[in-house]
Amino acid sequence: MRTMQFRTELNIPPAAAPISLGQGFLTLGSCFAEVIGQQLLQNKATVLVNPFGTVFNPLSCHAHLKRIITQDTKELEQGLVERQGQWFHYDFHSSFTASQPDVLLLYLEEAIKDAHNCLQHTQHLLLTWGTAFVYERQDTGHPVSNCHKVPQKQFTKRLLTVPEIQEDLEDTLNLLQTHFPGIHVILTVSPVRHLKDTLPLNSVSKSTLRVAAHFMQEQNKGVSYFPAYELLLDDLRDYRFYSADLLHPSEMAETYIWQKFVATYLDAEFQQFIQEWQQVKQDLNHRPFAPASPSHQIFLQKLEAKLHHLSLRIDVTQELAQVRGQLTSR
Structure with a gap:
């Protein structure tokens, strides 16, 4: 008798060039880029996560990447906006704010410089698109990443087309390969639904992004597509x-998608390390009833030895300090 199937599992072929522990990541885009980026951080990967905050539309994502590549800040001042005595920038998250515009510009320039320095040691870019809808300033026509609660009448909302998303990403990838050849781009469509656009228009938006991602993957050897959207909606x-x-996605769903990402992109040694590190993290989080007892002190000594061994591959300075601070003989 044939076994009944109650779900359609999405099986993803492994990447042609698996990623090793020492390789660097940069994540840009929607909150899904944040989720994967934080998972990489927690597992000791070298990664810079959404350095300018969450970005939802492709054009703003690409503009950020171009700015990181070139460090061009000449037109940065044009995006400044003041609200209730605080200054913000239309291209950056609201956490980038200051009471004076000059101070904010220095803050932004430093963030761009730091991201550029990170890109010099990066082999993989995770780019996540969230929506194909874009808000454009009526005074300049420039798309914004964040409206900063400015009245909506000052913006025009429109749906991007597949060709303009493709063309803009193609220009961005050409710039990336000119300055940083060899960086692999992992393109994803966020599974987070945008109900403010209504369900029908959310479907139109996600479909637009998915078609654009398909063509970019087909036309560029340095681009692969990770089906985060399909894992949640279809799997x-x-x-x-x-x-x-x-x-x-729930925490359970995020974990499932992360496990699929690991199996798809990370090499066997990196996957083995993640298993080891999860055990070490459990040991670090252990809270004993009697911290000074001989048995717990022996436990800490063994944990210190594990961390010392891992220090040959990763930075465990903070974890070693935590353990050594609990050893009564130190």
């Missing part, structure tokens, strides 16, 4: 895998 396909807002 898991159930509201129990959403958080309480019914928009974002």
Whole structure:
């Protein structure tokens, strides 16, 4: 008798060039770029996560990448906006703010410089598109990443087309390869739903992004597509895998998608390290009833030895300090 199937599991072929532990990452885009980036950080990868904050539309993502590559800040001042005595920038997250415009510009220039320095040691870029809808300033026609609660009448909302997304990314990739040849781009479409656009228009938006991503993957050897969107909507396909807002993936879903990412892109040694590190993290989080007891002190000594061994591959300075601070003989 044939076994009944109650879900359609998405099996993803492994990447042609698996990623090793020592290789660097840069993530840019929607909150899904944040999720994967934080998972990489927690597993000791070298990664810079969304250095300018969450970005949802492709044009703003690409503009950030171009700015990181070239460090061009000549037109940065044009995006400044003041609200209730604080200054913000239309291209950056609201966490980038200052009471004076000159101070904010220095803050932004430093963030761009830091991201550029990171890119010099990066082999992989995770680029996540969230929506094909873009808000453009009526005074300049420039698309913004963040409206900063400025009245909506000052913007025009429109749906990007597949050709303009492709053309803009193609220009960005050409610039990237000119300055940083060999960087591999992992392109994803965020599975987070944008109900403010309505469900029908959210489907139109995601479809636009998915078609553009398909063509970019087909036409560029240095681009691969990771199906985060399909994993949630077609593989898991159930509201129990959403958080309480019914928009974002639940923690369980995020873990599942992360495991698929690991199996797809990370090499065997990196995957083995993640298993070892998860055990070490459990040991670090252990809270004993009797910290000074001989048995716990022996436990700490063994944990210190594990960390010392791992220090040959990763930075465990903070973890070693944590353990050594609990050893009564130190």
